[in-house]
Amino acid sequence: MLKRRHSDAAVVRISIDGEQVEARAGESVAAAVLAHTEGATRTTPLSDAPRAPYCMMGVCFECLMEIDGVANRQACMIRVADGMSVKRQQGARSVEGRE
């Protein structure tokens, strides 16, 4: 889990899998999620293996999460915004959307 050092950037409220969490303006969604939880941020479509952000710069695509209802967004490339809803992605997507 990540530790947040002192910052005077504005507080931003987001929800992670329905839980209300405080983050700081300017942080990426991936950073905010890793500061809040340990472990997987998604599981793989093929084998349900646990994964988490790896590169933080948009190249590995391990940080894919559902952000404001849109699946497969790169959480390391998107900054947090007040009221944002973030969800972990579990396994493969079904035809209707997430399982």
Place this chain on the structure above:
Amino acid sequence: MSLPAFDLAIVGAGPAGLAAAHEARNLGLSVVVIDEQDGPGGQIYRDVERVAMHRAHDLDVLGPDYKYGFGLVESLRASGVTHLAGYIVWQIESGGTVWCSDGSQAKRVDARRVLLATGAMERPVPVPGWTLPGVMTAGAAQILMKSAGMVPGGPIAICGSGPLLLLITDQLVRAGANIAVVAETTSFTDYLRAAPKLPKALLGIEYLQKGLAMRRRIKAAGVRMLSGISELRVLGDEKADGVSFKRGGRTHTVQASSVLLHQGVVPNTQATRQLRLQHLWHEEQHYWYPKTLDNGATELEAVYLAGDGCGIYGARAAEASGRLSALQIARSLDVIDDKNFTLKSAPWLSEQKHHRAVRPLLDALFPPPSDILNPPDDATIVCRCEEVTAGSIRKAVALGAQGPNQLKAFLRAGMGPCQGRMCGLTVTEVMARASGKSPADIGAYRIRPPLKPLTLAELADMDPADMDAE
């Protein structure tokens, strides 16, 4: 709204792109800079404005070489370029058209010249367990320090090699992180092999002095440092809980909740590959780099390259190369004549030479270890997206797969969301070794647009004027 045509479109707002933009604007060119991030700086000077504004104490943690980027970023702000920040580039045409999107609407940018300053990425480090949560690249930890003022909770194991590994460790120490071990793959024989390169590197002696000072500070902070390690593995089931490695015939196990991996950086060749530019293989550092002519010119009249995307030399050399490319572009557009070009480029050529001088020494000192390039354990995942292992790639070679593009049909390797960014180098290397060919003969994945995924909605929302061909 559709944009006017520019003299120059620059892709990437790191040191090379920023310096090129500044130089080109000074010569009176109209310039657009397109960049994925919403602030200028690239990875190296990432979020430097935001840090200065909200976390000034982190400027001390990140150090003077990071703070230096602030001036470069401010020069962009003052230069009057059009800055498309937060735009993903998904296609580049050889004639100078760049297609991009801000996530809601795709856009077309026309320019007489395109400069790709797309920089570098960290080399993939395929060791057993590298896909576990809790493992990230050392560069990722540095990005978190820069962009969010965050450090991994401890204990942290930092494993690999390279100058950046040392720099990031030094920064983490200053940020008060709890580091359990720094385990370096560099060994005594690497030092011996690099020694003959030392005299020429003395031109860039400040780099060597900085490196030694970092090492001293890390040791003085009481951090355990081990060199000459091999057979690195990340331990854990659902997440990382430590690492093991061999050293001097003994196996060490270190408990850690964060594992930071790093084996140097390599050019990000996604865009230059998509343009079908010729790429060469760097024998010592085992990476591809696009072939360039004078000052970043390429075989395509409209396309120029600058910075670490054409070979790894570091931020200050990238800055000089950005300025040289801008001057070369200005000459190609008859904005300056040959005499003026020679005059203006001279200081940047010597600056570039100075900052490049240390590189042959570093390349020899920090070679990527063979078991990272070609994972010996068959079960090690190479392609993270499609979960393709080293063993299955070797098996496909035995069944007749000729190269990376054919491997896609066998195993789907390189066909996941990252489009081969994370496995490309390893796939080339594993296939080369399994078939007894050279990496240059084996080749690399062909890269097709879109360079990054975009939604149909982003395309559908495009300004109709953008869709008309000129």
